[in-house]
Amino acid sequence: MKLTADQLRDKYLKFFASKGHAVISGASLIPENDPTVLFTTAGMHPLVPYLLGEPHPAGRRLTDVQKCVRTGDIDAVGDSCHLTFFEMLGNWSLGDYFKKEAITWSYEFLTRELGFSPDQLSVTVFEGEGHVPRDDESAAIWKSLGIPESRIYALPKEDNWWGPAGTTGPCGPDTEMFIDTGKPACGKICRPGCHCGKYIEIWNDVFMQYNKTADGSYEPLKQSNVDTGMGVERTICMMNGYATVYETELFAPLMAKIRELSTARPDSEEAAVRAERIIADHLRTSVFVLGDPKGGVKPGNVGANYVLRRLIRRSVRYAKLLGIGTGYTRTLAEIIIANYKHVYPELEKNAETVIAELVGEEERFEKTLHAGQKEFDKVADALKLHGQTTLSGRTAFKLYDTYGFPLEFTEELCLEQGLAVDRAGYEEAFKKHQETSKQGDATFKGGLADNTVTTTRLHTATHLLHRALQHVLGPHALQKGSNITPERLRFDFSHPEKMTPEQIQQVEDMVNEQIKRNLPVAVTTMTMEEAKAKGATALFAAKYGEQVKVYAMGEFSMEVCGGPHAATTGELGGFKIQKEESSSAGVRRIKAVILNVV
Numbered sequence: 001m002k003l004t005a006d007q008l009r010d011k012y013l014k015f016f017a018s019k020g021h022a023v024i025s026g027a028s029l030i031p032e033n034d035p036t037v038l039f040t041t042a043g044m045h046p047l048v049p050y051l052l053g054e055p056h057p058a059g060r061r062l063t064d065v066q067k068c069v070r071t072g073d074i075d076a077v078g079d080s081c082h083l084t085f086f087e088m089l090g091n092w093s094l095g096d097y098f099k100k101e102a103i104t105w106s107y108e109f110l111t112r113e114l115g116f117s118p119d120q121l122s123v124t125v126f127e128g129e130g131h132v133p134r135d136d137e138s139a140a141i142w143k144s145l146g147i148p149e150s151r152i153y154a155l156p157k158e159d160n161w162w163g164p165a166g167t168t169g170p171c172g173p174d175t176e177m178f179i180d181t182g183k184p185a186c187g188k189i190c191r192p193g194c195h196c197g198k199y200i201e202i203w204n205d206v207f208m209q210y211n212k213t214a215d216g217s218y219e220p221l222k223q224s225n226v227d228t229g230m231g232v233e234r235t236i237c238m239m240n241g242y243a244t245v246y247e248t249e250l251f252a253p254l255m256a257k258i259r260e261l262s263t264a265r266p267d268s269e270e271a272a273v274r275a276e277r278i279i280a281d282h283l284r285t286s287v288f289v290l291g292d293p294k295g296g297v298k299p300g301n302v303g304a305n306y307v308l309r310r311l312i313r314r315s316v317r318y319a320k321l322l323g324i325g326t327g328y329t330r331t332l333a334e335i336i337i338a339n340y341k342h343v344y345p346e347l348e349k350n351a352e353t354v355i356a357e358l359v360g361e362e363e364r365f366e367k368t369l370h371a372g373q374k375e376f377d378k379v380a381d382a383l384k385l386h387g388q389t390t391l392s393g394r395t396a397f398k399l400y401d402t403y404g405f406p407l408e409f410t411e412e413l414c415l416e417q418g419l420a421v422d423r424a425g426y427e428e429a430f431k432k433h434q435e436t437s438k439q440g441d442a443t444f445k446g447g448l449a450d451n452t453v454t455t456t457r458l459h460t461a462t463h464l465l466h467r468a469l470q471h472v473l474g475p476h477a478l479q480k481g482s483n484i485t486p487e488r489l490r491f492d493f494s495h496p497e498k499m500t501p502e503q504i505q506q507v508e509d510m511v512n513e514q515i516k517r518n519l520p521v522a523v524t525t526m527t528m529e530e531a532k533a534k535g536a537t538a539l540f541a542a543k544y545g546e547q548v549k550v551y552a553m554g555e556f557s558m559e560v561c562g563g564p565h566a567a568t569t570g571e572l573g574g575f576k577i578q579k580e581e582s583s584s585a586g587v588r589r590i591k592a593v594i595l596n597v598v
């Protein structure tokens with residue numbers, strides 16, 4: 001059966017709605033409350049509190065489409081199916097149905113709705129380890145549906161255990177579904193999970209029964225959950241009989257443009273094709289990160305900002321390899337936005353920022369690329385002349401600090417020259433630099449609360465700050481981005497000019513006053529329309545009639561939000577603004593800390 005991505009998303013949501021699932025909106029690509037990861041990596045990610053037992057406002061059966069970014073596989077990008085951005089279709093049982101229904105519906109959807117032949121399907125189940133036994137139950141269910149034993153593989157933890165998404169959280173054994181492309185076996189141990197391209201994984205049902213804690217142990221969860229994830233790009237690729245995801249309509253116009261803009265071809269055709277795919281993949285991811293409704297991630301030197309910078313710069317470098325001229329990021333971004341705006345209207349809404357940031361970063365990098373490349377060539381030649389094989393950490397840091405070469409980028413250049421990089425030396429130089437620049441930063445933070453408690457409280461402080469800014473500056477001071485680490489909150493909001501010291505003081509005082517009042521933080525569930533009618537601030541769109549949670553702090557603040565939050569504002573202990581600065585045109589940024597009460 002031939003199917004477009006639009007048809008697939010639609011079919012999936014309808015199918016699971018017919019099985020009693022509430023269709024919810026996908027979340028932002030920038031995680032709300034999880035400082036252990038930089039981006040949303042799976043559909044389950046925004047649902048972590050509910051997998052841990054908190055009731056979800058829409059019920060115990062959910063389905064959605066979630067934008068995901070994963071950079072763990074960045075080096076595999078360029079093959080037929082690995083991507084740094086992808087859309088994940090998912091269905092969840094929050095302590096409701098379990099293996100039998102999950103697997104039966106997966107089978108039904110694949111064979112009846114998508115028309116895959118049962119003969120094309122191979123599945124894997126968990127082989128068992130330690131106190132978690134082999135998943136014979138899932139194997140028996142697959143068998144009862146007609147999958148022969150010869151195509152049911154029991155594999156170890158590295159293949160058939162999923163999660164947690166960050167360092168802690170819900171996880172469990174899974175059963176994965178693969179489509180046999182019909183290619184001949186590679187000759188090694190070729191089975192689902194082999195990377196030769198014969199078997200492509202398109203869906204994964206995770207049975208989340210465990211919570212991985214900070215000390216690395218697994219404790220049983222209060223409820224047995226199901227978390228599934230199906231990759232949109234791979235599935236339509238398989239359904240249409242394409243050899244690679246780049247042939248699907250999600251990439252085709254982009255690939256055609258990249259080819260049209262190319263004026264040079266590297267010697268090996270394989271290298272040329274890889275370059276084209278890397279450019280397409282990395283720019284698509286960058287457009288989605290920059291266009292995210294939560295905002296706030298711009299090319300920079302740390303965390304998510306660094307990942308974005310690395311993606312853009314890597315694409316520029318491969319564009320150079322193909323002789324693609326300056327300004328191509330704009331041309332390609334326009335195609336990506338046009339291709340996706342009917343599904344993700346935020347891309348069109350934020351198009352101006354997306355393009356300005358891409359072009360800005362492309363230009364910044366171009367300026368230094370030439371000089372940096374010269375410096376690199378000089379060092380590489382000298383090393384080779386003296387028979388040395390390792391580039392020093394100090395040089396790698398200089399290339400980073402002076403020429404804006406991400407470390408991984410220097411490593412790629414070195415690899416091409418048969419050189420290694422002293423990574424430890426680089427990290428040491430980096431740390432030393434950071435320590436020097438941090439000196440003099442007074443810290444206000446005290447208390448002994450752990451990271452999760454602190455980030456939850458910082459999130460509560462963010463709501464108070466948002467409201468206080470509107471009181472002091474006016475109703476235009478709306479949230480444009482937010483980011484929380486265990487140390488501080490960062491909040492971007494619209495405001496045309498620098499805040500005066502008096503305004504900063506007023507905002508700080510107003511937040512501290514709410515903390516002193518020790519307001520209870522109350523949560524209620526209602527539809528988005530009801531929330532808006534009550535005057536709640538709502539930053540993100542929700543489907544009509546969708547149930548949402550509204551957090552109120554006394555009369556002071558009311559916001560639609562996923563939570564979690566502190567129980568009372570008093571827990572925050574105190575609030576201090578450390579910095580007020582420009583974020584981008586018309587957007588200011590505040591960094592603030594809390595005192596924490598144990």
Ligand code: SER
Nearest residue numbers: 042044204227228229
């Ligand atoms: N969390 C699982 C995955 O990412 C299933 O959604 O594959």
